[in-house]
Amino acid sequence: MRDDSVQPHIATLEYDGRRFNVTCRISFDGIEYVGHLWFADEAWDDNGVPDRGSLSGRTRDEALTLARRLTPQELMLRYRRALAEKRRFSGLRKATEDILEKIRYLNQVAISMRAGLLDSDGAASEIELTERQLHEIVEKLKVFAGIEG
Numbered sequence: 001m002r003d004d005s006v007q008p009h010i011a012t013l014e015y016d017g018r019r020f021n022v023t024c025r026i027s028f029d030g031i032e033y034v035g036h037l038w039f040a041d042e043a044w045d046d047n048g049v050p051d052r053g054s055l056s057g058r059t060r061d062e063a064l065t066l067a068r069r070l071t072p073q074e075l076m077l078r079y080r081r082a083l084a085e086k087r088r089f090s091g092l093r094k095a096t097e098d099i100l101e102k103i104r105y106l107n108q109v110a111i112s113m114r115a116g117l118l119d120s121d122g123a124a125s126e127i128e129l130t131e132r133q134l135h136e137i138v139e140k141l142k143v144f145a146g147i148e149g
Contacts, residue, residue: 007038010067013075018043022075024055024067027101028108032056035063037070039079047094051082091144098137106130 007023014020019042026035035055040048057063070078106127113123 008064010037010070011072011075012042013039013072013079015076015079020048020079022079023048024064025050025097025101026060026063027104028060029104030108032058033060033063035067037067037075037078037082039082047090049079049082049090050093051078052085053078053081089144089146089148091147092141095137095141095144099134102130102134102137106134 007025010022010024012019013022020039021042023038023040024035025038026033028034033056035057037051037053037055038048039051040046055063055066057066109118109123109126109130112118113120118126
């Protein structure tokens with residue numbers, strides 16, 4: 001099992017005189033791997049704006065390949081859609097998504113252990129690590145609550 005919380009870089013988008021790093025957050029929903037693009041202004045130290053559309057694949061690499069195949073024009077359209085649907089409290093939203101991702105991962109580890117795909121000690125270690133990461137995220141929620149942007 002691996003933690004898929006890393007958001008691989010997809011492209012750099014130039015729009016309205018600004019540059020945006022485009023990354024793709026991929027998570028496993030129990031059936032398939034679902035990727036969501038994030039657009040972060042290079043000049044700002046924030047999480048960026050998520051695209052509501054998804055890119056689904058049978059594997060993590062398949063979803064990532066779909067993201068990397070998007071043309072600059074398609075990325076531009078997705079960025080405009082993301083701006084139109086931008087949430088006001090993006091820091092809190094990202095923390096919430098991180099929590100959900102960790103919970104899904106925790107569940108996958110437990111399922112894999114019960115199915116005999118992971119040994120008990122390895123699964124226990126993964127569960128403990130994931131639980132600590134969940135506590136760290138929860139501790140940070142108060143920092144994001146009520147903050148727009």
